[in-house]
Amino acid sequence: MRKTSMKRVVSVVAVLSIGLPVLLAHAGAQQGGGPDPAASWNHLWRDVLIDLFVIGSVFLAAGLYWVYRYRATRSGQLGDAPKLTKMAAVAFAVIPAFLFMADDFYLAAKGWTVWNEYRNVPRDAVEVKVTGSMWSWMFEYDNGVVTTFDPDSKTGDGLVVPVGKAVVLRMTSTDVVHSFFLPEYRVKEDLMPGRVTYLWFKPKAAGETIATCAEYCGNRHSFMWAKVKAVPPAEFETWLADMKRKGA
Ligand SMILES: [Cu+2]
Numbered sequence: 001m002r003k004t005s006m007k008r009v010v011s012v013v014a015v016l017s018i019g020l021p022v023l024l025a026h027a028g029a030q031q032g033g034g035p036d037p038a039a040s041w042n043h044l045w046r047d048v049l050i051d052l053f054v055i056g057s058v059f060l061a062a063g064l065y066w067v068y069r070y071r072a073t074r075s076g077q078l079g080d081a082p083k084l085t086k087m088a089a090v091a092f093a094v095i096p097a098f099l100f101m102a103d104d105f106y107l108a109a110k111g112w113t114v115w116n117e118y119r120n121v122p123r124d125a126v127e128v129k130v131t132g133s134m135w136s137w138m139f140e141y142d143n144g145v146v147t148t149f150d151p152d153s154k155t156g157d158g159l160v161v162p163v164g165k166a167v168v169l170r171m172t173s174t175d176v177v178h179s180f181f182l183p184e185y186r187v188k189e190d191l192m193p194g195r196v197t198y199l200w201f202k203p204k205a206a207g208e209t210i211a212t213c214a215e216y217c218g219n220r221h222s223f224m225w226a227k228v229k230a231v232p233p234a235e236f237e238t239w240l241a242d243m244k245r246k247g248a
Contacts, residue, residue, distance in 0.1 A: 035122065036202050038186040040114045047110065051103050118187070121200045125166035128159065132171065132178035132191045135220035137211065145243040149226035157243070158227030159211060161203050162236035168200040179215035182228065188214055203230035 070079070084092065129140040139147045139159050149158035161167045171180055173191040181188040185201035213224035231239065 035117045035120070036204075037114065037118045038184075038201060038204075040117050041186040044107070044110055044114050048107060051107065055100060055103070118199070121168045121198065122166040125168040125200055126162060127168050127170060128161075130159075130169045130171040130180060130191070131174060132180065132213065132217075132224075133174040134176065134218050135213070135224040137180075137224070137226045139226075141240060141243075143240060143244050145240060147243070151223045151225055154227070156227070157239075158229060160229045160231060160236060160239055162233040163203050163206050163230050165233060166200055166202050168198055170196050170198050172196050176217050177215050178213050178217050178224070180211055181214035182209070182211050184209040184228075190215060206230050206232060 127142060131138040131140070136148060136150070137159075141147075147157040147160070149156035169180065169189075171189065171191045172195060173193045175193060177193075178191045179188055180191060180199065182199075182201060185203070187199045187201045189197050189199040191197060207230055209228045209230070211226050211228050213221055215221075217224065
């Protein structure tokens, strides 16, 4: 009888602690405005920080309480802990473990959702080819326009993208492994010779940010960055047409 009820308790806790987080993570995904990896990433990171804070506080409070509650009051004092039944001992270990694992399952489920967002490029995404070489970036648009950026003189158009539209970068390297990192858009992906990798992001507001190499690639690795400029879609089209006319 005791064995069955213990099994029942453990399985209910297990089902709840795995099932609930997965459901919650699924419900919390993709609220409004279509997929946006940066927004989902920020949301997941916020959840991780809350999780660390709450669990950290619980353990700290419990730890301090027990240190105080079971402190020695005279020298040479021996403890006299009550003897637990088998059931109580197992429950003590299993129930808190599952409860604390519940949010790990939640974060894992949500991480999986965010990962899928990162890997599934919207169909209407604007495509730009990116080539990394020691130690500069080259960007090539659909209509053949090619842009670069010189970090020393800070000249060149760099990567220009339209606000509010998904942008997908198809990337490769001509020499060693580089990594294209857009801190502002929460995306980073390696570039390798002989292989095409990709990432996508959605600029929310007009403005200038940077892209930088995030994989050590030699002497001038730390200078391997480029300007990234997000402009309204109409301005983007004009810029692209102008560049084409100028034969860039
Ligand atoms: Cu590099």
